[in-house]
Amino acid sequence: MDYHFNFRYIWKHFDRLLDGLVLSLELAFISILIGIVIGLALALVHTDFGWKARSFVAVYVEGIRNVPLLLLVYLVFYGLPQAGGMEYSAQTSFIITLSLYSGAYLVEVFRSGFDAVPTGLIDAGKAIGLTPWQRLIYIRIPTMFRIVLPSLSNAFISLFKDTSIASVIAVPELTYGAQWINFNTFRIIEVYVVITPMYLVTGYAILIGLRQIENRYLKRS
């Protein structure tokens, strides 16, 4: 097959891809921050409150986790504004969706993290007279985070890849940039030759960076 590679158009529009990559990272980062807040709050609700609160958490977690992300994206972007008379940009809409989505996954992660905190540590806290609130802040949450740190890193990378779905509602992230160049220049193979390493390298750079942070954080003990 004769296919003549021609990267000129790609470099001409490379800023679209670069801006797209940065936006992908931003979307993933903001979403995981909000997701951590949601996940932490609901994991505590699940662990420390009664069955009513628990079933609320379960409905949220299972509801989100068993539905395609694409459907959630559509639902928040097309469905909710019409039904509720709200208005927001595609980008805001995607951040809302991805935050709710990561929150649902992180509830499970944090919950098993809290379960894995040794009771001896908590007892030791009780023994020196810490209040339940103090035990939570000084013992349970820090210990839990050490346990779940690797899962948290994986969740972030996974979210980074999920940001590609934002392209379907025209959020100009990396995949959208690639599709734009596709349809406007038809240098299709070249686009993939360029964006595939962008995803891969960024993903691995994040992974290596996060592992380093994990190691530093875990060593300090």
Add this chain to the structure above:
Amino acid sequence: MEVAFNALPFLMEGLWVTVKVTAIVVAISLVVGVVMGVVLTYGSAWVRWPIRLYTDFIRGIPVLVLIFFAYYGLPAIGLNLDNFTAAVTALTAFKIAHVIETTRGAIQSIHQGQTEAGKAIGLPFWDRMIYIIFPQAVRRFLPPWINTVADAAKGSALVSLIGVVDLMLAMQKVIGRTFEPMPIYLLGAVIYFLINYSLSLSSRRLEKQFSYSLEK
């Protein structure tokens, strides 16, 4: 709500496509993934590193990019796939990587002594696999694998983006006619939920069943 009701037959046709895509992806990825997983676990370095490279590569890029590549990219190098085939190819390539990892994890969870005990009575490699390793590894394999099936069912919604009329695209089409997104999305969500939730329930049940019956 009436809109959703009227749309149901059309949505069911879409659902059938979703089921077909999922079933094909799951079946092929199971066979190929398990074989490659065994090779990754026991093979020589020469066959291991291409497989490693493959899994790391596939898992490093978004599925959506794979699907777009299979549909828009492959024709540029002479491989013209229709949208259904392109979608199935991309999703299968993606799932294979996961099945490989699941297989390797399941096999490695079996104690080395089991292999030695098999060798000691003179069982050759594939006999050891079939009679000793697989029957034990299947308990570690099945629960995560069923989750993979659920993921495949969810992930198949992405095929709508290259024009395969699955449940997702069927929903979009109905909405395009009726301009009432909410009831349709909710109905679709319920359908996806029922499929996936029943899969994840059976995964959890199996996990429980398996965890008590083995070694004390």
Add this chain to the structure above:
Amino acid sequence: MSDPLVKISGLTKAFGDVEVLKGIDLEINTGQVVSLIGPSGSGKTTLLRCINYLVEYDDGSVLIDGQEIAHKDTGNGTRQPRSERELSAIRAQVGMVFQLFYLYPHLSAIENVTLGLTKVRKLPKAQAQSMAEAWLERVGLSDKMNNMPSELSGGQQQRVGIARAVAMEPKVLLLDEITSALDPELVGEVLAVVQSLAKEGMTMIVVTHEMTFARDVGNRVVFMDEGRVVADGLPSEVLDNPENERLRTFLSRLNPHLALEK
């Protein structure tokens, strides 16, 4: 005198930089029961595992009944590694019982025994079944045949392990510290089985830490230290009148008043 059943010559093995076997020569004849003793790290377990090629040795050779286990001669003097299938066929002639039993947890006691009979020796199901029953009865487990390994005590599991190995009718049986994972009160029942096998003339190589057992069951004792065979002879020669300094220290640590007598 016929050729030895097991002939080990010049055997060496290193794990990375650590030389575990530094040239072992050993000949074992049919009917001999060899107790292989020595401090931990002396290489005795590695040697045992070389005999059925669970450990791939570096140099030297192991001959089972005249057959080199790792290679075959192609006729023109070059050696060719054996295929998986040939290796399996030779391994089937060498039985092994493991320290941690390694029963197949997904198979019942009797299925643990019949697996090798039907899949390796290709015996018909009914024959395998009755042979397995006979062996399980021999080791005193006729009432536990259909139990799963997890339902058996350690001593019972190890007796299944022995039945699994001897049912293959191996030419030689390797026992790798088969009682060291057992509670003290369960050791006796397992040793009794081994003793009765010895009486029937089963050729065995027994790695053990129990000196009384080494003496009672073995008609030959081999002492290894730092990858070499240091003493080799009748139990009375090796254990009662140790010539070698290292052997004396080893024995005195196990048995303090022996040192006092010296």
